[in-house]
Amino acid sequence: MRLFSILQEILKEMDVSKEDSPVREIRINPIIPTESVLVATARSMRPRKAEEPAPRDTRKHVDTCPFCTGNEDKTPPEIKRYPDQGDWDLRIVENLYPVLGNDRSQPGLLFGLQQAIDGYGRHEVIIDHFQHGIAVHEMSHDHLAKLFGVYQHRMKELYQLDERLKYVLIFKNFGPAAGASMAHTHSQIIATPVVPQNVYDEVHYSHEYYKRNHQCIFCSLINEALTFEATIYDRTSGQILRQINVGQYVVERGEKFIAIKPFASRYEWEVHILPLQHASNYLDTSPEDLDDLAKVMQRTMARLDAVIGGAQYNFFLHTLPQSGEFQSHGHSYHWHLEICPRTSIPTGFELGSGLFVNTISPEKAAEQLRAVQL
Ligand code: AMP
Ligand code: ZN
Ligand code: ZN
DSSP states (O other), X not given: OHXXXXXXXXXXXXXXXXXXXXXXXXXXXXXXXXXXXXXXXXGGGOOSOBOOOOOXXXXXXXXXXXXXXXXXXXXXXXXXXXXXXXXXXXXXXXXXXXXXXXXXXXXXXXXXXXXXXXXXXXXXEEEOOSSTTOOGGGSOHHHHHHHHHHHHHHHHHHHHHOTTOOEEEEEEEEXXXXXXXXXXXXXEEEEESSOOHHHHHHHHHHHHHHHHHSSOHHHHHHHHHHHOEEEEEOTTXXXXXXXXXXXXXXXXXXXSEEXXXXXXXXXXXXXXXXXXXXXXXXXXXXXXXXXXXXXXXXXXXXXXXXXXXXXXXXXXXXXXXXXXXXXGGTTTOOOEEEEEEOOBOOOHHHHHHOOEEEOSOHHHHHHHHHHOOO
């Protein structure tokens, strides 16, 4: 009885401290030390206005939607369709309004500090599913695994097609808060003649970490996320009452993949999915692994959807760039998928300072996501 009441008291104290002591700290991104996030959970610290969750377009088919079946002539030429005969499940098409073009523009005159890189590249749309308003967590597991395979296949093709393409970025905007202009579920491919700065920084800093510590920082973060322990001691005797292997930042775990809440998350509900075994290049992922990725992705998205209530988000894939200069970074870089739900609009402070403000502690957010019954 006494033991029970002590335990209750300790747990109560733990709960109170969770409720009552708001986090207010600047957390350094462990991968990119030049980036940091202000985690400020006190109400008075809220500089951001919460976005109203917009009702999701759940229609299966919309006659006027250029991405819906029957309207295939409303998109520029099709690059591929799956399956290639009969009714398609997903399609890749040229983007009607590409941000980068594959026609070489005339190099303009550049003066002094006004330097520019030619806007050469590729911009394609992947119509993720024939059903207009289906969310990722509602797609079948097989379909999602197929979609990940399609990403891989097209990335390989683009690299082979043109050696001037230095990076192929796969990303998805879902919902107006995430900048999506088309309601029909889709992802995009933008292939650029330079490695994007974000990817470059991750590759560079993780290599620096590797040189100092002889291990991959992403693998270290996964280990840390998995092995976190909380120990509750008896106050008087000092005896261990309970040992909890919390996996504090773990949101979801499959056989080959893990979804974790980054310690210095920029977005309140940001989650990253990484292979559990070290792997630098998404293009080397086997079909069996993509199958597990689909499972972890689907469950993660279902958790996000349940907690946020109709998640509007961006996700993007970061993998080792193909060009030779990065091939020595295979041990230090670890490919991953970053999911950034958009529940608030970045403010002037955030744009002006580069310091993202996160009003929900990542530990609490992970706890809530884990608690969802699937
Ligand atoms: P988002 O703005 O994220 O919803 O992405 C939609 C993308 O689809 C944009 O990049 C548009 O340029 C592109 N787009 C819009 N209409 C069409 C169309 N009819 N065919 C192909 N791409 C389109
Ligand atoms: Zn549609
Ligand atoms: Zn690793």
